[in-house]
Amino acid sequence: MTIRTLIAAGLAIGLCTAASPALAQEKTDAAAFQKMEAAVKATFSRATPEWQKRIELDETQRLCTIARNQVSAADADAIQKRESASIVMPADGKFLGDWKNGFAVANSGRGGQFSDDAKTINGGNCYACHQMDPKELSYGTLGPSLAAYGRDRKYDEAAIKDAWKKIYNSQAVVACSNMPRFGVTKFLDEQQLKDVMAYLFDPNSPVNK
Amino acid sequence: MRLRWMSAAAMAVSLAVGSAGVYAQAAMDESEKEIERYRAMINDPMANPGYLAVDRGEVLWSEKRGKKNVSLETCDLGMGAGKLEGAYAQLPRYFKDSDKVMDLEQRLLWCMQTVQELDTADVVARRFSGPGRASDMEDLVAFIGNKSNGMKIEPQTSHPKEKELTEIGEAMFYRRAGVMDFSCASCHGEEGKRIRLQGLPDFSKPGKAAQDTMASWPTYRVSQSALRTMQHRLWDCFRQQRWPSPDYAAEGLTALTMFLNKQAAGGEINVPSIKR
Numbered sequence: 001m002t003i004r005t006l007i008a009a010g011l012a013i014g015l016c017t018a019a020s021p022a023l024a025q026e027k028t029d030a031a032a033f034q035k036m037e038a039a040v041k042a043t044f045s046r047a048t049p050e051w052q053k054r055i056e057l058d059e060t061q062r063l064c065t066i067a068r069n070q071v072s073a074a075d076a077d078a079i080q081k082r083e084s085a086s087i088v089m090p091a092d093g094k095f096l097g098d099w100k101n102g103f104a105v106a107n108s109g110r111g112g113q114f115s116d117d118a119k120t121i122n123g124g125n126c127y128a129c130h131q132m133d134p135k136e137l138s139y140g141t142l143g144p145s146l147a148a149y150g151r152d153r154k155y156d157e158a159a160i161k162d163a164w165k166k167i168y169n170s171q172a173v174v175a176c177s178n179m180p181r182f183g184v185t186k187f188l189d190e191q192q193l194k195d196v197m198a199y200l201f202d203p204n205s206p207v208n209k
Numbered sequence: 210m211r212l213r214w215m216s217a218a219a220m221a222v223s224l225a226v227g228s229a230g231v232y233a234q235a236a237m238d239e240s241e242k243e244i245e246r247y248r249a250m251i252n253d254p255m256a257n258p259g260y261l262a263v264d265r266g267e268v269l270w271s272e273k274r275g276k277k278n279v280s281l282e283t284c285d286l287g288m289g290a291g292k293l294e295g296a297y298a299q300l301p302r303y304f305k306d307s308d309k310v311m312d313l314e315q316r317l318l319w320c321m322q323t324v325q326e327l328d329t330a331d332v333v334a335r336r337f338s339g340p341g342r343a344s345d346m347e348d349l350v351a352f353i354g355n356k357s358n359g360m361k362i363e364p365q366t367s368h369p370k371e372k373e374l375t376e377i378g379e380a381m382f383y384r385r386a387g388v389m390d391f392s393c394a395s396c397h398g399e400e401g402k403r404i405r406l407q408g409l410p411d412f413s414k415p416g417k418a419a420q421d422t423m424a425s426w427p428t429y430r431v432s433q434s435a436l437r438t439m440q441h442r443l444w445d446c447f448r449q450q451r452w453p454s455p456d457y458a459a460e461g462l463t464a465l466t467m468f469l470n471k472q473a474a475g476g477e478i479n480v481p482s483i484k485r
Contacts, residue, residue, distance in 0.1 A: 032376055035377050035380070036381055039460050043459040045456055047453035054386075054387055065383055112387075112389065128404050137406075138406050139405065140404045142403075180388070185389075
């Protein structure tokens, strides 16, 4: 096996297993769950109703919370099925935007924080967790390296579609993935998603240099 | 996906990391060495501005305030009225008089309200210091925390409410919510991870990472030019988690502190520390 294939295999694994800890965790039982929810309510009592609503749990979050990301096979299937249904492919069928704008999205950690104002443009903050451009040293390791992402996949059409799905809704691919569901939450808009995609898949992007 | 295939592939991954990542790893080691050098450089107690907060806190502790015009010196932080040595090492804890588990900041507010009959609205408004605005709470926590230096973090579990709140804190640690689906565990659930270049302590299991962290708060934050307490640290975590701003001295923050201290049991306290 060549190094290249090994790396490709590693990236594939990264995508599959996301970042859920390998260790078996205790679960939160129904009684503990209720007490936790009461404590959460008490802790954010002064937040605005709109902000309080933001941390109510949807069904996917509830399952991942209770199981501490170690969901049963049946729950994992249910999550992936439900989340898959939410994915919207690009209206014009084009997956790749401008990689330079994609870098800006990948490099920005702004948006969604209580300290942000309404004018803040959200960033994907990919670099917080992933290596991308191999020349950039300030990258996180919570997610797998994405260096040479497109090149390693030979810029393959199917790989491009898979990556769109992964970024749009990570939990459609891996239940309880640590990665945010950028598209379905509308945290990033369609153009931003396309630009990040280009950062990963454009042959001229530094990610593939 | 089959388990057998996954483990075979996982072995391939560790091989790949071992060989191909050499250049990146070397560059990373250099960056990390520089960061380590910076940390060592600022970690000098004689030059730690956090000790100014300790001095201010000492004055506040004995200052007569409130309707009763008395000091806080009869406040019981768990070791008996006015006894400060080792109190912080055993907080949060259950207090019979309030029938609540309280962390140091909750307890100080309680003492201000009941011992001094002080209107704490202004104290709470100044819970976090800013330019030209001192915080009584930060100063008092620095002073009192410092009185546990050299002692070990001793999580309290003898009262049922202490046990219960620790469990609530643990459940909260794994609660995934908000626009990013983040829980505390998203960043602090695995060993040896970084966000950008910042190392992330793993709090999912007991041990050194949790001990080093919990034993070094309150701390002087160089980047903020301020002494910060665990209340502020958790508030800032929730900001980054894309959750709402938590209420100051709220139950859930004490619950999380109970859980974190459980993971940090035995850590030797040395505060105020100094961090970037």
